[in-house]
Amino acid sequence: MSSNKDILPPEITKDTGAVHPINHMKDSIMSLLVSFGFEIIDGPEIETEEFNFDMLNIKKTHPARQMHDTFYVENKSNLLRTHTSPVQIRGMLEKSPPLAFISGGKVYRKDDDATHLPMFHQIEGILVDENVSFAQLKDLIYKIVHSLFDEGIQLRFRPSYFPFTEPSAEVDILSSEGKWIEVLGCGLVNPTVLENCNIDSNKFSGLAFGLGIERIAMLKHNMNDIREFYKSNLDFLGQFK
Amino acid sequence: MKISYSHLVNQIKENPSIDMISESLFQLGHEHEVDGDILNMELTPNRGDCLSINGLLRDLSAFYTVNLKKKIYSEKINKLELDFENLSQNTCPKISFLKIEIDNISSEYKQYLDDYFIKLNLNKNNFFTDISNYLSYETGQPTHCYDANKINGKLVLQEMEINQEFHTLLDKKITLTGKNSFFSINDEVVNLAGVVGGKSTACTSETKTVLVECAFFEPEAIMGKSLKYNIQSEASHKFERFVDPEKHDYVIRRFINIVSEHANIKDMSFVSYDYKKKQAIKIPLNLNRINQILGIDITEDQYVDYLSKLGFIIKEKHIYVPSYRNDISSQNDLSEEVARVIGYNNISKYKLPLIRGEASIKDSIENKLRFFLIDHGFYEVINFPFSNEKSIDSIKIDNPLDSNKEHMRTNLINSLLENLAFNERRQKDSIKLFEISDVYTFKNDKIRKKRNLAIVASGRVGHNHIDFSKKINKKYLINLFKDALPTEDFAIKIFNREDLNSKIKNEIVGCELDIENFSTEVLNYKEEARPPRVFKRFSQISDLPCSTRDLSFSIKDFSSRKNLEKYILEYENELIKEKFIFDYFFNEKSAEIKIGFRFIFQSLNSTITEKQVNNVMNDIIRHTEKIKGVTIPGLN
Numbered sequence: 080m081s082s083n084k085d086i087l088p089p090e091i092t093k094d095t096g097a098v099h100p101i102n103h104m105k106d107s108i109m110s111l112l113v114s115f116g117f118e119i120i121d122g123p124e125i126e127t128e129e130f131n132f133d134m135l136n137i138k139k140t141h142p143a144r145q146m147h148d149t150f151y152v153e154n155k156s157n158l159l160r161t162h163t164s165p166v167q168i169r170g171m172l173e174k175s176p177p178l179a180f181i182s183g184g185k186v187y188r189k190d191d192d193a194t195h196l197p198m199f200h201q202i203e204g205i206l207v208d209e210n211v212s213f214a215q216l217k218d219l220i221y222k223i224v225h226s227l228f229d230e231g232i233q234l235r236f237r238p239s240y241f242p243f244t245e246p247s248a249e250v251d252i253l254s255s256e257g258k259w260i261e262v263l264g265c266g267l268v269n270p271t272v273l274e275n276c277n278i279d280s281n282k283f284s285g286l287a288f289g290l291g292i293e294r295i296a297m298l299k300h301n302m303n304d305i306r307e308f309y310k311s312n313l314d315f316l317g318q319f320k
Numbered sequence: 321m322k323i324s325y326s327h328l329v330n331q332i333k334e335n336p337s338i339d340m341i342s343e344s345l346f347q348l349g350h351e352h353e354v355d356g357d358i359l360n361m362e363l364t365p366n367r368g369d370c371l372s373i374n375g376l377l378r379d380l381s382a383f384y385t386v387n388l389k390k391k392i393y394s395e396k397i398n399k400l401e402l403d404f405e406n407l408s409q410n411t412c413p414k415i416s417f418l419k420i421e422i423d424n425i426s427s428e429y430k431q432y433l434d435d436y437f438i439k440l441n442l443n444k445n446n447f448f449t450d451i452s453n454y455l456s457y458e459t460g461q462p463t464h465c466y467d468a469n470k471i472n473g474k475l476v477l478q479e480m481e482i483n484q485e486f487h488t489l490l491d492k493k494i495t496l497t498g499k500n501s502f503f504s505i506n507d508e509v510v511n512l513a514g515v516v517g518g519k520s521t522a523c524t525s526e527t528k529t530v531l532v533e534c535a536f537f538e539p540e541a542i543m544g545k546s547l548k549y550n551i552q553s554e555a556s557h558k559f560e561r562f563v564d565p566e567k568h569d570y571v572i573r574r575f576i577n578i579v580s581e582h583a584n585i586k587d588m589s590f591v592s593y594d595y596k597k598k599q600a601i602k603i604p605l606n607l608n609r610i611n612q613i614l615g616i617d618i619t620e621d622q623y624v625d626y627l628s629k630l631g632f633i634i635k636e637k638h639i640y641v642p643s644y645r646n647d648i649s650s651q652n653d654l655s656e657e658v659a660r661v662i663g664y665n666n667i668s669k670y671k672l673p674l675i676r677g678e679a680s681i682k683d684s685i686e687n688k689l690r691f692f693l694i695d696h697g698f699y700e701v702i703n704f705p706f707s708n709e710k711s712i713d714s715i716k717i718d719n720p721l722d723s724n725k726e727h728m729r730t731n732l733i734n735s736l737l738e739n740l741a742f743n744e745r746r747q748k749d750s751i752k753l754f755e756i757s758d759v760y761t762f763k764n765d766k767i768r769k770k771r772n773l774a775i776v777a778s779g780r781v782g783h784n785h786i787d788f789s790k791k792i793n794k795k796y797l798i799n800l801f802k803d804a805l806p807t808e809d810f811a812i813k814i815f816n817r818e819d820l821n822s823k824i825k826n827e828i829v830g831c832e833l834d835i836e837n838f839s840t841e842v843l844n845y846k847e848e849a850r851p852p853r854v855f856k857r858f859s860q861i862s863d864l865p866c867s868t869r870d871l872s873f874s875i876k877d878f879s880s881r882k883n884l885e886k887y888i889l890e891y892e893n894e895l896i897k898e899k900f901i902f903d904y905f906f907n908e909k910s911a912e913i914k915i916g917f918r919f920i921f922q923s924l925n926s927t928i929t930e931k932q933v934n935n936v937m938n939d940i941i942r943h944t945e946k947i948k949g950v951t952i953p954g955l956n
Binding site for chain 2: 085099106110155171215216221234243271301307308314
């Protein structure tokens, strides 16, 4: 038996597009951090050596400052920021502690292969207050990583080196295949950096963390080639509706 | 840097296994991979002091009883009268020389020396160079060996602008340009300081009299030189990361001892120039500060114990930093030492009070525009900002990755047009893209930033039966925005296809706008679509060509329509990438429904063949023919 319904035109499901997976991941992480009490701040992608390196305690001899690692522009008058940390410097120069900022966006390094690109995205956070400790940094990192991945996921902290934090750590998660995978870097803000931003390092201390959005997105989407993100291929973009 | 486990464990009383050593090194922050007996170390750039057996052992002393004592020559050594001038005392504040003459060259090495070459799979060079290389591995101090008989003039060290060809002992000719630190004899470069020696004064298997140079170079004098001249240099790797300036006497005496174990020394003499003696760094002992930084509660005895094990000297309420640790100067640095010994993972977390869990990201014009476009089938893309287009205000990159793209783009639309052409080449027939990004320009010595939104679209309006036959054009885009957003001048343009190298004739429309120019009325837009909460698993993409087939049905028994749609839209085959209803018509007069399905085929592995497509289509036809009241017009 046929009914009137049988002659109705096929239902039209709206053909929606999709946010780019990197921006989707960035927004998700930013939302999480905002819910933790961090305030979003922005800064330019074209920076000075002073903000990108000097203020962050990255000495003239540091390899990152070499021409083979950093893109310089207009006769070395400026550079393409190599991390989002200069935004935090600008934030600390504008506001007094206690403060808690996050900044996210594009950063540039002179790399190009299956795991590195000349442009990628970072989110970095900084919190400055009285008596901020490494133990509290660990608490925050656990909360971030557990929210991003799984409450039960195992973490490990490894000593590392970033000129702008001391002590510095890298954080790995244990994958379902039993492999440790690096997910973010963090540390206590180097007192020199606080002093550079006119913050009394005897009174205040800070914690900072930074993560690569592509890296997290690749883990979440189970991808192994970072280049897919930037081919603008509709077969790829259509998977993230 | 490769380190043999056996070379480490030989000097550790507890005789730990390689797994235990590996775990200890990880706790101390020394990343590595284990390959049999070899530890492939990837040390952080601040720990140049660990680029040797002794360096790693010093750190492992935090957990084990380590014996760092080696045999050294302990007698007085005659003073060397050397014709040497240091014109670059700022970059080389300390340098020592040892001259040794031996009777005969040993043909066999002692086991420990042989073992170094065997374990690390290294080639031997000549007697003196082999000892020099071994000592660098053992102590971390690079030394350079000149054949003393080839030095026929005053040896001068200087840092200056130069343009001279230099024949390295690696038999590679390089042209030194710009500012370099180098040793020269009679104005001829004989050694690129801290990087590589020269062929003209190099030791050979015949060398019996050697001049050993043991120097401290400031890292900035060496930095980037091996990369600039494309020279693999372990010495420069170490000098760039700081070498202990206080170990010359020890290294020279160790050198003599090793030579004496292999040959009869006829004569030797030594000289050391110390132009600017470095003062030991001392930091006040402040346990409260360390406990506060780390959020722990250790006693002073524990604190002193941890630091003492790592070679720090504690006296009169001060901590004296060992000369090999140029990375320690503050309480925070000391706290990291304590944390490494305790283990980062053994420090308990402590609740951070700021976390509130209340705030959320506010709606922004940018996000509203993003969601409006997504609601209307647009996909967001992100492009690199590097461009081959030079304009009057484009920013030039001094050191581009690709010399064809040495400018920063001054618009987004050109990148989007490239994206559109890319997708057309991939047989996409409905393309709607947008990008939101900063755009930078350079004018009157000032960098200016704008936040732009760019849109391009071309091809079919959509794939459903209503939109399939409609083409995207200027009117479509104008109406789309007009109906949903406040009255903005979108300045929709039609773009020329000439530069796109495309045979497709569809109109390309789009625009580029400054986000700041949008009014806050945009914030009133109520979006329908939101990004998914679940992060979807990525499916592999094929770069192989697609093949398309359409199948139209006539339905007289309307009750069968549901069966037909269900069968086709749920039909699974790995070669079918997409399927949808592109046509629908109900003819009341003839009491007939005409419905058309499109199938897009693509393989992940090989170019799809007619036969493969026909097999799938025949299977579909075979099954649909059996549905009552459904026929395929034109099919016998």
